[in-house]
Amino acid sequence: MDRLTTIDKLGILADAAKYDASCASSGTAKKNSLGGPKGRGGIGSTEGMGICHAYAPDGRCISLLKILLTNHCIFDCHYCINRKSSNVRRARFTPQEVADLTLSFYRRNYIEGLFLSSGIIKSSNFTMEQMVECARILREEHDFRGYIHLKTIPEADPELVYQAGLLADRISINVELPTDAGLTRLAPDKNARQIEGAMRNVNSDITETKDARKRFKHAPRFAPAGQSTQMIVGADQATDSDIVSKASRLYDGFKLRRVYYSAFSPIPDASAVLPLKRPPLIREHRLYQSDWLMRFYGYQAREVMDAADKDGNLPLDIDPKLAWALKFRETFPLDVNRAPRDRLLRVPGLGVTAVNRIIAARRHKSLRLEDVGKLTVSIAKVRPFICAIDWSPTALTDRADLRNLLAPKQEQLELFAA
């Protein structure tokens, strides 16, 4: 075997990680590197909000060193570039190399920490042990207090996953595909029951350690940034409704912090069972918007599914909130001077910030349309759905062409959709 240099390996193992959607480094326990057991302090901090240190031309932020420990894999999942039967060039880091790379990037302020994933070598347990070792070197030998996200392997021994959770800020277990049928077909070595079982274990470990910390100050932290998962969109026949309902079950069942959606991306050396074209990236965007509606706007999964078209997919030309509002026009217009917060959050074009501002401002005066305009990004989008002192849109909500008026221009969509 030819010997690869660190830079070659980094190229191969970062390239292999580029299909992964998650990159967040926020929502963990606050830590800083002042003081501590070694007297002069360690290295690294997390202050709640994650920091995006760079942006790639694909618009995605770079917050963590996102790499694979190895892209060798004994599994043969069709959507995965690293599957056993793929001809991709292989490389493998030692845990020490990953730790060194993380530290030299961190010290130069390139990153917030490490996001480590891996192909499965030898066995699930062996691979998981190696990943835990990376985190151990960073935490114990270098007193690293930055962010660590470990992607755990559902087939590994729960004890190893527990070790990972003690060292990492966040752990994730990928559900891969929204339906069991999709998983059986595209990831024949994976098992939906096993994946959900692993999520359930992690969830109960998180709950138990949180409980313990309330009673004992020195109880260990376990994945303070919680657990997340990723689903591939567009590789199988699953509709947006299937995906949303799966996501909602995961949020409820395992208290996931985030569900990431990754539009199936053409991969070199793809398997023949995959679709020929990638789904439009805008579909992924619509799913994130619907996720947002469920997490911050109080929409039920059922309601997001109501916003979908007959084929079970969300419209691509308008956002899901507008789609819902157009379907349930009878609930509008809402009076900005009276409507409760949860209703105002349903108005297309009003975000959480704008709603908070409206509620604060209306304690001082009765709002006119012009006032609302000062509090929102675009009054044009909001206007048909609200009433203010000097404004009532009754004629507008009845218009059959309202959708066309509010939807962005079609040509634009085509141009930027891809």
Next chain:
Amino acid sequence: MSAHRQTEDNLHYSVSMLEPDDFAFWRHKARQLVQSNIPPERVSWSEAGGCGDLFSGGDTQLPPVPNDAATVRASKRFLSLAKNVVLHTDLERFALLYGLLWRQQSNPRIMEDKTDNDVRRAEELDKAVRRDSHKMHAFVRFRMVELENGEEHYIAWFEPDHHIVRANAGFFKRRFANMHWSILTPRGCIHWDGDSMRESPPARRGDAPCDDPTEDLWRKYYASIFNPARLKVSAMMSEMPKKYWKNLPEASLIPELIANAQKRESQMVAAGEQDFQAKPETLEEVGTAINRCRNCPIGDCATQAVMGEGPKNARLMIIGEQPGDDEDKAGKPFVGPAGQLLDVHLEKSGIDRKDAYVTNAVKHFKFVLKQTARGKIRLHQSPAAKEIDTCRWWVEAERDIVKPKLVLALGASAARVVFGKTVSISQARGKPIPLEDGSELWITAHPSYLLRLEGEARATQTQLFDADLAAVQQRLVQL
């Protein structure tokens, strides 16, 4: 302003800030002004070195605060906002804040009125400062210099828009506690030696080191983590505006990454994508298409593709591995020695081959040429997993058209083409495996396997093979 007493004079006052980011100083002066009941229009604020406004040069000595002055009121929100707004470069910021403080004395909840123009302006300034601080946290890039005593010193050059350097020193101290570092900026510098923080006057870009070998690794990472299939330049630009690029080592790669993205994506697609238009809808179309298929290299070496054969509504589909030498020449499946053996056993089990649709997992003959005493022969090679997966498309097309109730896979390659993964024949044989479309998969050995065995092993395996076929026949009757 009826609550305020009128001051006796009508003088203008000017306050000169000693440091542009000194909030404590501003607060002290502003409190004094409010307590002396001096309205905003009679105060001008200037920065040290600035030229002030028309009224500067007036009475800078503020009047003594009356003993019975009321306490100055300011909301929590105002204080946190003002701390940030002071750091902005806008020369009007001190006056703006004083105006808001003044108005709060009669309207303590003014900060909640987000439609008020002054409140909105202050929030805009606050936002700009927070953004600048955030970008400093994100885009400071240290370069490592090894000092003579062997210690490592990390030095960065950064150009903030606002007076944020001092205010953000704590962030870097908390993050890089055990490092020695300096952040040099045109607005002043901060230094941390592991124990204490020190400030120094403004620096120039040339004062910072110009290189660090680790940047090559970082650029490699940056280029590799970018997925060219998802180019979204505007999203990148809005978060990482061009003005920051000159101090980011990775930014030099951006133009080339963008320029080559489309080419790389089409290469990715071409390398991965099969040249299929739509799945064929008739067996004739499958037959034509597989002859043209070059999605894997096998297509080039064979004489012809070998299409399945049998009734197009057969209840049983038998799938072998791939055509051999004889099949390749004849263009028909299972005509060679293995096919003849299969016929014998099918007949024994009572299955009529004419009722079954017989096909192969892989449609082209794969071989290597071998020199023998009798000249060159074409030596059969087993298909690779990748080749089987590529051909799965065609086998699925055949299954979609024929819609068999039962699929009999002969050997591991056939099992993989239906099942999608490699299975152990010994474990999977002799029992039905339900498939997505409602049909059943049965797995057994390939007859050529029997041909290779001798003696007792052959007898045992032949018996197992017959048992499997008998079970299939029985199941077919039930279905």
